[in-house]
Amino acid sequence: MLARIDGGAGSAAWRRPRVVLWAAVSVVALGFLIALEIAARGYGVPGPITAQAREVIFAPASGTVLYASMTLMLVVLTWRQRFLAVGAAIAIDLVFWLVRWAVGAEMMFGNGALWVTLGGAVIAVTRRTGRERALLLKGVGLALLLVAGRKTGYTWLLITSKTRPMVLDPYVAAADHALGNPSWVAGRIVEATGTVGAHVLDWVYVQLAVAAVIVALYQLRNVAAERRFPGHHLVRTFLVIGLLGPGIYMVFPVVGPIFAYGADGGQWALADLWPNTPPPVGTPQPMPFDEVTPRNCMPSLHTAWATAIFVHSRKGPLALRLLGTFWLITTLGATLGFGYHYGADIISGVVFTLTIDAAMRSFDRGWDRQGIQLVGYGAAVFVALLTSYRYLSVEMAGQPWVFGPLLVLATASVVYGYVRATRRWDRQAEPVRLPEPRREPQPELV
Template sequence: MRHIPPQDLSRTSRRTAFSGWRRARAGLWAAAAVTTLGFLVALEFAARHHGVPGPITNQVREVVFAPKSGGLLYAAMALMTVVLTWRQRLVAVGAAVGVDLAFLVVRWAVGAGTDGGHPFGNGALWVVLACAVIAVTRRTGRERVLLLKGVGLALLLVAGRKTGDTWLFITSKTRPVVLDQYVATADHALGNPSWLVGRVVTATGPVGFNFLDFVYGQLAVAAVVVALYQLRRVAVEGRFPGHHLVRTFLVIGLLGPAFYMIYPVVGPIFAYGTGTEHWAAVSLWAEDMPPSEPWAVADLWPHTPPPLVPPHPMPFDGITPRNCMPSLHTAWATAIFIHTRKGPRVLRFAGTFWLIATLAATLGFGYHYGADLLAGVVFTLTIEAALRASDRGWDRSGVRLVVHGATVFAALLVSYRFLPSEMAERPWLYGPLLVLVTASVVLGYVRTTALWEPGAAPVRRPEPQPELT
């Protein structure tokens, strides 16, 4: 039997393990791409079944027609440029602006309007698609892979918005009964924060309302700014970091809407106010709503908390999204806060400000109950812990944190559904208890991630040993 020196054994072992890791990673990327495509196609068919275009159609349409959100398209293009050199970035921005100006001139010449869309944004989408073509036809090796990853990141951000819009529409059509009375009753244990903050925001007048509305509506742009800081060295290093904000954002957007179907809730301004009238006025689907369907229980928000009566499921209209439980705006704002903790002071301040302002807006506009916000925080920390553990290597602390977060999240939803009256009757007990179980996840996340700092040793998976021949 031939003798193999120990150093050659080690080198062979590392080479074998690295090769296996690359094959497994490529397989995961392929599986993720196929799953994403299948999900988009399924949503397209589901939307078509209800008589409206799906996410694929809406995205293809924006290649030519006025986009729904031009700012989001430019933010997506900016995200893609992290893989480009500074010269290439300037060329990309100039090309996007040039295309938008050309579209503007053509629309003016033919007398075509924007149909409620933005007059800009097509150029950014054209640049992203052009980079995809360049990656396939003009790049090879690592350069091609890096550029395609940048394009994929940009398209995923845009597709996430289109998917979310379609998913919200589907919730309104497939969940005719909502559980707002249960959450509103449970919210008595927290002191009805939506009613309290709603009165404060109303007292500030249009200035406070418009300010919070801007913060609430530009959450995705704020996330892109943070992501650009995290990914600023991608072009220099030739690779993406193991974990960054965009990953958390996309996973939240992928998993969160599933709970809208399980726990349909429309929010206090709709169930207990006049928000449905406003939504019907601005919704693209208002003409599909039968006028005989019930709307709000009563006009109570934000001045009169709902009475303590046994809650029941209640039918609701066919256009208002069931998008409250958990609060994904709170989840995304929490993710931004987490990912700005290691940035410069101005970024840390911005992350804190965006979280506080988003919480004030979600409650003050009547879009969410306080119970939604607690669930959103726990939801985010659980996802963030799972992604960090997956990147670092699963160990006992990571598994324990994820299991704890998932258990608390499930317990919150179950208690809101089956114990709301008991919670409302004993706020002195259940209010602090809800805050404490949420704080236990926050504390567990802080303690566990402190062990995952760069100074701590990462988990090492056992390397395969070659056979001696």
């Protein structure tokens, strides 16, 4: 009896700081959403809260994302509850579809998934208690975070286009000479593949969240049985990347080669060179651009997210590892081949992701010397990359045989450090197998 009391008191004492932490995180997140809502309204467009609230009734922007988000909530439910939830979502969507068809409104699915997700929150508050309530609320929160992340991303992109009239594309384009102008090379390759190749890359680029949910579902497959979430999983890294990345956009605004050096830039483009002719090396200067195009290139968050998917798929079965590899390769092909990013954006995105994932792993398992060193080193390399693009771009273009290998080696050093550290952490996390006790031979009975 005393053991039960002590265990319960210890457990409660251990949970109390975590409750305070999550409460503080929730308050900060709500304040952040309200600030973005106010900023968006200042520019005459609905913010993330309004945009998400409209999707309860009106046609969603992406039904795929809403169903993918609902799927994350389903990991906390039993199989029977999952079938009921999916059936309810489909039934609600059918009703919405019939009504929209009857009144001639825009046709789209996804409302049912959002209704079921919000219904999970209502059930958790009204019908569940204790650990069951906390588990269901975590599942709902995970689903809504994915949806909210997409909405806040749109608002951030709007803010970058309105508040950063000057962009730094000439600097990045000059630095990209050290890497062989990979966007121009990939652009010509995509043009040579024709319509089919371009459609495949475009689908992969747009449906990045689908691959993330597939990998996350594998990592969270035992949540319902164990009644708890694992300490480190893809969704956490995915969300932190989306939270911190737009802040870098504000510091280093870049629109991308297809806008700065291509036909899509219209009158704002320096020239119509992409993807056939790399830009000449001159003296880079910040260039003005319109108030519509997002400054969302540095770092490449699509590359960052695809790298996170690749890293977190490594412990899965062969099919999942192949999926992660395919998504990373095709995402790189799309980001470069469509002219959305420079090569410099790509390597910065890789360093950005591995640093964040190492920090999330260290936060979960406890900070040790190797974790602190790895995160500090990754952050230093990331800052050094951006600084070199801004202040050494002419030298990088003039001596590509020196700076090209240096950029690759700097990125490779972060990759090596990450692989080495995570392998060590994984070995430490493996349960120790004690040898079986030796059995003494028994004397034969006569």
